[in-house]
Amino acid sequence: MSRPLQKVIIGVVIILCAISVLGWRFLSAAGWFTGIRAEVPAECHDLASVSGPEDIAIDQERGLAFVSALDWRAVMRGDKGVRGGIYVIDLKAPQEKWALAPVTPNEPADFKPHGISLFIGADGKRRLFVVNHAAGGNAIEIFDVAQDGALTHAKSVASPLLVSPNDVVAVGPDSFYATNDHGSTGLGSKLSDLLLLRNADIVYYDGNAMRVAGDMLLFPNGINISADGKTLYVAETLGAALHVYSRDPATGNLTPRDYTRLGTGLDNIDVEPDGSLLIAAHPNMIAFMSHASDPKKLSPSQVVRVVPGTDTGGKAGTIYLNLGKQLSGSSVAAGYGDQMLIGNVFEPKILVCKQSKEFKSF
Template sequence: MSPAMRWILIIVAVIVGIISVLGWRFLAAAGYFTAIKQEVVAQCTTIPSPPGPEDIQIDRKRGLAFVSAYDRRAAMAGHKGVRGGIYTIDLTAPEGQWALHPVTASEPADFRPHGISLYVGADGSRRLFAVNHPAAGGHTIEIFDVAADGMLTHVKTVADPLLVSPNDVVAVGPETFYATNDHGSTGPTRQMIDDLLLKRNSDIVYFDGKSMRVVASRLSFANGINVSADGKSIYATEMLGLALHVYKRDPMTGDLVPSDYTPLGSGVDNIDVQEDGSLLIAAHPKLTSLISHGSDPRKPSPSQVIRVELAPGGGGRAGTIYLNLGQDISGASVAAGYGDLMLIGNVFDPKILVCKQSKEIKAF
């Protein structure tokens, strides 16, 4: 064998080795090797919905749930005319009568909502914030006034170059908010490469009503975000980092300081802060199955709900209160608590589950 051929074989072997290691790292993070041995069941009923009820925010004082939905499969197939919407569920009605009612404003005309957040002012006024991925391109945060019956009126569009790939939003004022960027790059090819490399290039941005800036960085697919009832803590999930981050928040400046970190071992998605301060986090135990489910609805994707009970000063406990292989609901993206119930939404399918919340936390 010539020296040149020997070097070529060495280089090829090194490249194959690197690709194998990177592939193994990604598959491990995406849950490909995760074995689900036993489901954690709950008593559930189903509410029909438009496809893709990805996020749910509950106005507990009014007994009204806001649902963000659009048909992602149709959008992925290239259908330009897909317009999503915001819907409400009147939770004060008997549970058997719960249904989705459209409250979407006519503006913006190009509206494909993702994460949403409800802000309630000291005077009782309400605003709904929504991440928007217009078909025409770019990303925005849309702000709506909420009427007493839940109907929305468009107030403002926030666009900024720092909204690279927004996923979720949490409002902390009538025009101020935090948003997660799940990627630090644009375009499906570059984002796929980022995911395969498990690059920590996603971040959290803060808009103070006039300008936007990055307040937390080096995250691996930042996803859900929410705020504590006292406004002093921000919670954020890393889908590929499989973890929950807790930040101390300066209400005057909006600055965030890391204060706690909890590995959860699953592809964590949206966060709901319950009245008792506990967190409900929807999760994807097998992200590879979620990808398959997105292209083929016949392939189920396991769904999980994790409850996190934070302790003062840090720590606490976390565990699973719902786990399904995907037959009941695939690709659960949010679990919003209402009393002893939780409303579970998903990324693609036309349904919402209403389930009893288990009082028992189980290890996964």
């Protein structure tokens, strides 16, 4: 065998080995090798919805659930004129009367909502913050909230730093943090996923300017904050981990405090009145991607409860797990009393379940 041919063969072997390693790493991170031995059931019933009730924020005092919904499959197909909406559920009404009431204003005209966050000021005034993937560029829309949940558009916040915003958490009437689930868009985002690059970040807007507040994250998704405003939680989907940051309320600066791998593709985070977290998750991201392109293909749904420790540590466990027949592609679990509302990315329904305080599985 000639030396040039030997070099070619060695080069091909090296390339094939590299592709195999990269493929194994991605499939492992995406849950391809994760086996679900048994479901963790809950007492649930369906609540009819428009397609894609992806995020839910609950006003515990007024008993209102705000739902961010968008027909994501229509967006993925490139359909023209797709406009999402914000809806309200009156949780004070008997459950059999729960229904989604539209409260979306006409402004902005191009409205493709994603993550949402409700801010309640010391004076009781409410504002709803919404990630908007408008054709003209990503923005965070801020709405004033009336007593009945009706929305009035207050302002839009846009910045080149909002590269690929996924979720938002409000920390003031005009200030917020947002997650960029990727550091780039298009082919760059796909390569980032395949190579598991930690090039995504958290941005902070103080009401005047935006800056990067945290970086080196792998598909950061859900974001939320403790009641005292001193602890920030960020969920990684491909990283399958929960990041905990100490926050300086005066400056907005974040300091990494804790990091916990939960072994599942974490999505949105809901902070309960008792300080515990409800996190919806995708145990198998490969199945979720298949479900995105074909509604007949099921994607497992999971809800994880996390009870943070005083400083670090704590405990976590699964309180709901379904192979996808009851609900596919869970994206949020928001608690209200002993109930939780589980939203999803694509299906036209919300699952209303009895919320277990017991850690049934991990």
